[in-house]
Amino acid sequence: MGEASGSAVLLEDTFRVSSVDREGKIFQRVSRIEGSSQLYEVQITLDVHSELYPIEVGQYHSLLLASSLSLDGTENKGSYNIHENQSNTLLSKYSYCMYGKIFKHAMDRNLLVVHISFGGLLMTITGQPAELAQLEPDSLVYLLLRKLY
């Protein structure tokens, strides 16, 4: 399953951006993007910092949801450490990273919607329930993005 090893990876996929701020730009520095993934066929809605990571319709991005940044998959503790060494982590391979929490699972017809909040920047992943079972409620996750083309 790609570069990152083992248990830390929860979801890895490539998605195509189908819309940016479909219902109008409400917030200055935050855009809501929507897209559908290629591999797992999940729908993705995501708020991103539009100045730090500008996204346009039609682009392809690689997405990784992981429970830890370290390459060896050791668990993160969920608290901030200024002196943390960020080299040799997943960060080096991606260009945008957010940290947040899975907080809600809901059913939309026969699809499961997983809600993740990155300090208020929200994300939903909509897909088959069985495919998303590894995304447990209340677990802390890293979201990593990288533009492909």
Add this chain to the structure above:
Amino acid sequence: MSLKKPLKFVKLESFCSHIDGVKFSIPSSADIQKLSTIEVVNKQLYDEEHIKTISHGLLDLRLGISEKSKVCGTCSQKLTECPGHCGYIKLTLPIFHIGYFKHTLTLLQVICKKCAGLLVSSEDFKIKWLAYYHRPTKLDIIERENIFKVIVKECKKNKKCINCGYTNGTVKKIGLKIFHEVSGEANEINPIDALKLFSQISPIDTELIGMSGDEARSERLVMTHILVPPVCIRPSVQVSQGVSNEDDLTVKLQELLNLNLLIKATLDEGKPLSKIVSEWEYMQAIAAQYINSEASGLPPSLVQSKPIRALTQRLKGKHGRFRGNLSGKRVDFSGRTVISPDPNLSITQVAVPVSMAKILTFPERVLPYNLKYLQNLVINGPFIHPGANSVEYKDGTKLSLQYAKRKEVSETLKTGDVVERHMANGDYVLFNRQPSLHRISIMAHEVKVMNYKTLRFNECVCTPYNADFDGDEMNIHLPQTQEARTEIKELMKVAGNILTPKSGEPIIAPTQDFLTCAFLLTQKDTFYDRGTFFKYLNFFSDAKCHIDIPVPAILYPKELWTGKQLFSVLLRPTKKIQKVVNVEVKERNYSGKGECMCIRDGWVTIRNSELLSGNLCKTTIGAGSKGGLIFFLVRSHSAAEASEFMLRMSKFSSRWTMEKGISIGISDVTPSNLLLDNKKDILGSSMKECEDMIELWKEGKLPLKPGCNAEETLESVLNGKLSQIRDKLGELLKNSLNVFNAPYIMAISGSKGSNINLSQMIACVGQQTVSGKRIPDGFWCRTLPHFPLNDRSAVGKGFVSNSFYSGMTPTEFYFHTMGGREGLIDTAVKTAETGYMQRRLMKSLEDLSIKYDYTVRTSTNEIAQFLYGDDSLEPMKMEDDEKPVHFPRLLEHVKASILREKISLTPYRITFISAQELTKRRELNRPGQEGFLCDIERFIEDTAKKYADLREFLGMNRGDKKEFVQEQSKAEAAVSNLINLTEKQLLAFFHTCWDKFDKAVITPGEAVGAVAAQSIGEPGTQMTLKTFHFAGVASMNITLGVPRIKEIINAVKDISTPIITARLLNNKSIVSARIAKGKLEKTLLGDVAYYVKEVFTQKGCFLSVKLDMQAIENLRLEINAEKVKQAIILYGKLKLKNNNIIVIRDDKLRIEPSETSREKLYFSMQELKNKLPKVMVSGIPTIERAIINEDEKTNKLSLLIEGYGLKDVMQTPGIDHRHCTTNHIMETEEVLGIEASRRTIINEIKYTLKEHGIYVDPRHIALVSDVMTFKGQILGITRFGVSKMRDSTLMLASFEKTADHLFDAAYRGSYDPIQGVSERIIMGKPVCLGTGLSTLLYNPQKSACRVPRERPLLFSSFK
């Protein structure tokens, strides 16, 4: 130990004899003499030189003194010690006592004027009613009044005395005289006659007429002696040497004395009778004035423009003795100054200026543990702040520290001494702002002594006090005993009052700027880098507390934290705080779809104290909602937690907002071009519609609304349309303004202002109204002379299309002032009205409390409710729907806060565990819990079923059968992600439920009456006087607001808008509805007659009436000529007989006048012609009109009937009598009984409050309603009703009609046991509510108490 002065630490009660009750009676002349020290005979006050007071005069030194320089002649004490002594005047001729004049009159009416026997028809009658008086149980007030009425009625009816056979006439009063009219001749009954008659009345007869035996003898109603009050209550004021101003009472007494001597002289000299009589009459009037200067029946010559302050006047009214001095007293140890805000204080604190702290002291007893502390205070003395003002030694001597050698004093301080120390940090004080409309207008705050001159507190606490900082002043009181201090600390502390007892909603919560701050901070695009984030973290913590820093939301390419993360830290600074918050709220700016994915970020999710989505506005952190954060903190955790959060929030807000800066400028209210275009469109189209409407109206083609004429229809349609424009524009603005616009921020976050204010400033001021209608015509056919006659246009009737920004035209401005003035007058009128309403409510409900058996009783142990609120739960502790637990929210909280497991419980296990828990709980058998248990049961069943359904939907076993075995599989894991309920969580759910229920059970002693009165009275101040349209039917207005509440509470017989709502048997067919309507509505002949013509022929004259059969058919009335004939005959005023009316055809009749003489014929015809149209031919006379109402949802028809006559409506065919209700309370009682009217009162109050957007817990309303009905008849909360509910004379005297109640009590010889709240306050005893509910059954100290032994008098054994 000497007991010279009772020490303040111990209740006075234990040392002094105390008052158990008060007995009222009329003093006999002997009593008066016994009370007196001297007889007053000298009319002179002073000697010739005006230096000494004259002996046996009104200012005799033996009557007490009013000047500091003198010494009392009786007790030789000084002004401050001498209580004063009475004297008396012996009257030469007896006179009527004005206070008992009514009683005297009634008494004379019921006795034989010859033998003074009661004028009853037989002795049996006496015996029968006497038995009632001698019943072992005490007579109820209503019973007593009724018996008295029956006896008086009986005696007034009988003229002939059964004893002596004398035939009595009627007794009447003219002025201050009483006359006996026998066979057309009026004989005066003068006081001498009355006195003679009264002294002959037998004891049995006196008892029958309501005077209780020995104390109240009837002859005492007539005055033979006048008691002269002590000088100290009628002090003379020395104006200059030789001139003094005497009190009104002294002046009147002097006049009396003068007259008394004059009459004596006249009698002695044997002057003509007429002279004596006129002097006697004059004296009667003066004596009346002495007692009550506003008495009716005084001769006009004596009525002054400014009545003197006579005895009655001294007692009555707001500033009279009862309300001004006995019920409310001036107090020591209190302070008052201007208030100002301080967000750095906790909500529980108050900052007190040092200058104030140095004056307000607390008497602290020296004990070994505080010796050092108090010694230091003593050394500091009165001028250095934590100091002390004086020391009271154990032996009772007091020493001021101002001039004492403080060092020495501090060294001699011993255990048992008392130090009056300054108020210091940590003391508890009562903090109060008038008007004290509810109990949270007075709360206990912790003192923080600070510099400067104002009292300061956290802004969050403004709401309960209704305070602002535009110059408001507030009071503080420092309790003086440890008991009092503990009591206020525990029972009245701010933290205990975050939720209002009115409804259980939070009332202390972040307001205004704090909301603005929270809104801006939690915007989705607020990001902070490390430096800024860390700085902000210190804003709320004072850099003192431990903070766990969260991982930034954006880690790469730059570390950025969001505002929401900052808020999460503020909510829960460290993970050491175990208690977490779980809240989900639909915010004010929720777009309506997507829940937490709402594009405006209007869905707040807080999970485990982490703000995950949504911006925070008023709904989440503000006051007044049960779904919010503050409510959750208080209910699920503790008030302290909530209070700490509020402190952090306010500290943070003030600093953060200061740094960010928020300001308003002209650019904020400048409309954009887009908006102007939109406004133009909206205005244009609305104006067009209005003009079309007016055009239609002019042509007479306007389709009428039910029950309205064309003009009314037009007005109501136009008013509705034009009023909407402002709101429409406001809505538009809300969506078009951005987050940099200050007014918008304030409106959205709920800190100040609303859409309307935005709209008025930026877009359009809107339609101006006066009493709910467009501006009325002030000129002939127009509002102002600027408009053409009969102008109905929007502009001409007060529509203001400009905004405050664009500026109003002169006419617009004028209309705007008209609307504004109405608002001002409204508030002015309202405050007075609600204030009085509040007072009455309070007086009638003050002594209701919960007893240990959970009944609600009055102070005299009358039961008002058998189980408080039918479930004995406290309104303050209710969550949604008046229930103690909101189950879905609790379940969510439990699920989030308790660690989840991989696999969830199966639906079967859920129901199984729940059943177990419920059985365990049922065995406890707590009162009132059954309903609650059923609610839980239902909720758990629903939840389990929902989970089972979900499992089924996902293609799994439902899992709700015992046989099902759960296995570890991927599918189970997936479903557990969705459901996720473990056994631990479920048990925690039940545990919390029981806990909340047990805590919600009301505490015995709780003054539920007072709380209910405040909960109904306080919202009154928020209501406007407006009447609103009735659901859907434009023409049918019903009174709302304060006037309606007043009507309900007063139990008014003649309400302004009586409406009967009737369900129809056939609620689908409009035809049958019309038939029923026709049968109900009052229809006059004039309404259905085609014509009423005069016909003059040679044969005779008659009136010809033709019925409009078409109209009759349309209205579905059942009227024909024959019926009209019967109606005319029955109509009494016309005096027409059967043969005067001839039915010609089914629709035609001929009416001949009964008077046929030549002179009168014409006039008789005219009279008939005028009166005939007013003959009622069908319907119920009390019903003006009925309107068919169609329910918008169900399309069912019902009738709304304006007027009285519920009984008649119920009997009408076609009406479903089982579902007829009226909003008239008295009528409901009459027709359906007391229980129905109780329900009506509850429903009507609830409805009225709801229309004003006010929510009050139904338990309060039910209690008010119960008090109005528990006597078996409806008693309004007025002076009449209250005097039927309460027997206590003192309480009634302190309410209204002070003197009347006192005289009445004396007449009856009644006894007041001092049990109610008012009486106990008057007597200075602790009230029997709350902590005063329980007392000692046996007080061992009492026997040791030093009550003076009664000494035998010289001749007492001789009796």
